Amino acid sequence: MTDRAWVRLPSGRRLDLLSPTPFDWTDADLATGLARTFRWGGHSAWPEPLSVAQHSLTVLALRRSRTRHRLTPAQELRELLHDADEGLINFDCISPLKPFLGPAFAELQARLSAVIAARYRLPAWTVEEKRAHKAVDVAVAAAEAVHVVGWTAQEVRETLGIRATPMEKDPLQVRYGEPPWKPWLPDAAAARFLEELTALAARAGL
Template sequence: MPSGRRLDLLDPTPFDWDDADLALGLARTYRWGGHSAWPLPLSVAQHSISVMLLRRAASPTLSPLDELRELLHDAEEGLLGFDAISVIKPFLGDAFRALTRRLEHVVFLRYGLPAWDEISHAAHKKADRLAAASEAVHVAGWSADEVRRTLKIRAGILQDDPLAAYYDCTPWEPWPPKLACKRFLHELERLMVAIKPAP
């Protein structure tokens, strides 16, 4: 890791990275196989902030701990350096699923996140699919019909980018890795302070 820590992907512990390592890994891991209609691909870091904002908008009383879980919902991809596109996941098999679950488990341990329950996971998946459908159209260049027919995503497609108002940035434009890292790390640190118990 850039921090000098060492992560054993086959036997990870919650102490194998620091927050900056994770932010950088997510900023350098790309969605949609790295394909984009823009000059840059979309990072998992940028996607993660989008999902957090969509969950916050849907549930204004969402706790900082729940926001943190949304922000970190794909954190294992940043440690692995790989976001498998949906179509190939069935071919990667049980061993790959076990590996990603193991990484997710140590992420949840490190950051004190509760496991998903049925209700919270359903709300999360709704936000995640909404982000994915919108990214497919506005970032990857799919048509709305292709999103439904080929990608099998039934969620609606946002016209307004939740990040645009939050950061005053160009709607749907992927951020450079350095900026994605900085913004993800800022959100992570903000939420860690918010959930820290009072002395």
């Protein structure tokens, strides 16, 4: 047998992790993968872990609320898909582990991110846009650490090194009617992510 570096996705398509192309997955494959990939190493103070799909929707919602000028569909897609590579490999690496995985894993992530950007025609980040995105991503992470995982605000600052004050309001609570910060079941997370992705792709003319 030859060495296998591809995985079979729910649609039946094959994704070659070492040589991916923009045509290797469906939108539903990506939504499912992100809904089944968990943040914080899968640890949660709730019965369910928090999916990357839910996190991505939270980042998009907060970025929208903090933007004075409305984002374009392409910019919103870029926010929604900022962690999309994790859904294709079903792995969200916690920060302390990344140095041990080394440059080969970083290269794998870069390849996947590149084909995602090509598939969805994502614009390159400007310095200001990247700064605004990072501020939102960190703010969401601080809130998740407290409301999902169970860290204290002091631990978020001193142990995790996150300076953002954990917000109380869940940016998704009004839209979806779930208890604030409650992790969704994978099927719900996948459906909601796919709904947003489909709508944004249509608005972007994809």
